[in-house]
Amino acid sequence: MNNKFQNKYRISSSRLKNWDYGKNGAYFITICTGNREHYFGEIVSVNDENEMQFNEIRKLANEFWSEIPKHFPFVELGNYQIMPNHVHGILIIDKNNVVDDVIDVVVETLHCNVSTDIKNERMAKISPKPGTISTIIRSYKSVVTKNGHYIHADFEWQERFHDHIIRDSESFEKIQNYIENNVANWKDDKFYN
Numbered sequence: 001m002n003n004k005f006q007n008k009y010r011i012s013s014s015r016l017k018n019w020d021y022g023k024n025g026a027y028f029i030t031i032c033t034g035n036r037e038h039y040f041g042e043i044v045s046v047n048d049e050n051e052m053q054f055n056e057i058r059k060l061a062n063e064f065w066s067e068i069p070k071h072f073p074f075v076e077l078g079n080y081q082i083m084p085n086h087v088h089g090i091l092i093i094d095k096n097n098v099v100d101d102v103i104d105v106v107v108e109t110l111h112c113n114v115s116t117d118i119k120n121e122r123m124a125k126i127s128p129k130p131g132t133i134s135t136i137i138r139s140y141k142s143v144v145t146k147n148g149h150y151i152h153a154d155f156e157w158q159e160r161f162h163d164h165i166i167r168d169s170e171s172f173e174k175i176q177n178y179i180e181n182n183v184a185n186w187k188d189d190k191f192y193n
Contacts, residue, residue, distance in 0.1 A: 022132040024093050026078065026166035028175045029137060031087045034156035036191060038084040039148070043186045050183050057148045057155060058082050064143050065089060072136055078172070079179040086191050088179045090166070091136060137161050 021027075033039045040058035043050050052058075061082045068091070069075050078090025129135065141157050148155035166172045186192060 020132075021134060021163075022093065022095075022129060024095055026090055026092045026172055027133050028164040028166055029087070029089050029091055029133070030162040031137065031141065032158040032161075032191065033085045034158055036085040036158075037154075039152060039155050040082050040084050042084055043183055050186050052083070052183050056151045057144075060147050060151070061087060061144050064140060064147075068136060068140065071139065072131075074131065075136065079176045081179050081182045083182060083186070083189070083191065088182060090172075090175060090179070091133065093131075093133070095131070133163060 040061060041053045041055040043052050045051075065080055065082070065087065066077070069077060074093055074095040076092040076094060078092055080087065080089030141161075145155060145157065164175070166175060182189065
């Protein structure tokens with residue numbers, strides 16, 4: 001029975017192998033909406049400049065992203081942008097001044113469905129670990145989805161998210177600028193269509 005599908009239907013992780021995603025560092029995150037639907041509004045040209053038109057779900061997505069450090073005190077925010085069909089943001093993990101007990105407690109904030117008392121060892125191995133990027137993003141997506149359904153019942157995210165580990169200050173600045181200019185460069189964005 002264990003060899004029935006021989007990993008034929010297993011989706012490999014997009015995370016960097018042997019990297020601790022709870023480790024101090026800066027992470028560039030991209031989260032797309034389901035089917036890249038424009039759930040967060042549209043970008044329109046006003047006086048030859050692109051401008052994001054806000055809608056209620058976008059306001060929720062923005063509010064909950066800005067509140068991540070309240071729920072995960074070891075996280076600082078870099079630039080972030082809510083685009084029509086995706087979210088770009090930099091999350092900076094710095095656990096140097098945070099007590100370990102706090103990290104374990106914050107797992108269930110933001111209505112996250114991650115249990116810290118998982119009895120099934122198999123599930124424990126595949127569940128996001130407390131204090132990691134996966135736990136933070138899972139919590140964020142969960143709270144936006146829950147509240148977004150009150151506005152648009154069909155709102156959904158893509159199942160996964162993309163991350164890039166930022167390894168130096170030059171890369172950090174380049175990504176900060178990319179995020180800041182994302183609205184202005186919308187038609188050149190790979191998520192435009």
